[in-house]
Amino acid sequence: GAGVSQTPSNKVTEKGKYVELRCDPISGHTALYWYRQSLGQGPEFLIYFQGTGAADDSGLPNDRFFAVRPEGSVSTLKIQRTERGDSAVYLCASSLGGENTIYFGEGSWLTVV
Amino acid sequence: AQSVTQLGSHVSVSEGALVLLRCNYSSSVPPYLFWYVQYPNQGLQLLLKYTSAATLVKGINGFEAEFKKSETSFHLTKPSAHMSDAAEYFCAVRRSGNTPLVFGKGTRLSVIA
Numbered sequence: 001g002a003g004v005s006q007t008p009s010n011k012v013t014e015k016g017k018y019v020e021l022r023c024d025p026i027s028g029h030t031a032l033y034w035y036r037q038s039l040g041q042g043p044e045f046l047i048y049f050q051g052t053g054a055a056d057d058s059g060l061p062n063d064r065f066f067a068v069r070p071e072g073s074v075s076t077l078k079i080q081r082t083e084r085g086d087s088a089v090y091l092c093a094s095s096l097g098g099e100n101t102i103y104f105g106e107g108s109w110l111t112v113v
Numbered sequence: 114a115q116s117v118t119q120l121g122s123h124v125s126v127s128e129g130a131l132v133l134l135r136c137n138y139s140s141s142v143p144p145y146l147f148w149y150v151q152y153p154n155q156g157l158q159l160l161l162k163y164t165s166a167a168t169l170v171k172g173i174n175g176f177e178a179e180f181k182k183s184e185t186s187f188h189l190t191k192p193s194a195h196m197s198d199a200a201e202y203f204c205a206v207r208r209s210g211n212t213p214l215v216f217g218k219g220t221r222l223s224v225i226a
Contacts, residue, residue, distance in 0.1 A: 033213055040122075104149075
C-alpha cells in the first residue's frame with residue numbers, strides 16, 4: 001500500500017495476556033517510530049528504529065514492552081503480561097530519515113479487559 | 114528536554130471565523146516545529162512544519178503558522194473556518210532530523226454552523 005499499514009486495527013485482550021502489534025512502513029523508509037496515545041492525550045514516544053536497530057528506546061515504559069524490526073522493514077511491538085493501563089491507540093510512523101516528513105498509520109486500538 | 118504546551122484543550126469557533134490554536138515550545142536549541150491534524154478514527158496528518166527557513170510557514174487546507182523566537186511560540190491560524198476543519202490538532206517539536214517528535218496534548222477544534 002501507499003501508506004503506513006498497521007494490524008490489527010482493533011484488539012481486545014484479557015489482562016495478563018501477550019499481544020503483538022504489527023507495522024508495515026512505507027516502502028523504502030528507513031526510520032520507523034512507535035507511539036502510544038491514550039484517550040485525550042497527545043502521542044507519547046515509545047521507540048525509534050533506524051534500519052534494523054533501535055536508535056532510541058527511551059520511551060518504552062517498562063520491560064513488558066519490546067519491539068523488533070529484524071529486516072529493516074516490518075516492525076512488531078510486543079507487550080507481555082498486559083495490564084488495563086496499557087489500553088490505548090498504538091501509532092506507528094515512518095520516514096526516509098533525517099529531516100524528511102514522518103508519516104503516521106491509523107493506529108492499533110488495544111483494549112485490555 | 115524538548116516540550117510543547119498547547120493552550121486550550123478545546124477551541125470552538127463559528128464557521129467563517131478566524132481559527133487560532135496556540136503552541137509554545139521549550140527548547141535549548143532552535144527546534145523543528147510541526148502541526149499535525151487528526152480526524153476521528155484516522156492517523157495523524159502533517160499540516161505544516163518549520164525547519165529554520167522562513168518564519169511564516171504555509172501548510173495545507175489554508176492553515177499557516179508563524180515561528181516567533183522571542184515569544185517561543187508557533188501558533189496555528191486559518192482566516193476562515195470550515196466545518197471540515199473540526200478535528201484534533203497537535204503541535205510537535207523535534208531537536209534534529211534524527212530524533213523523535215515530542216507532541217503536545219492536543220487541541221480539539223469544533224466549528225459551529
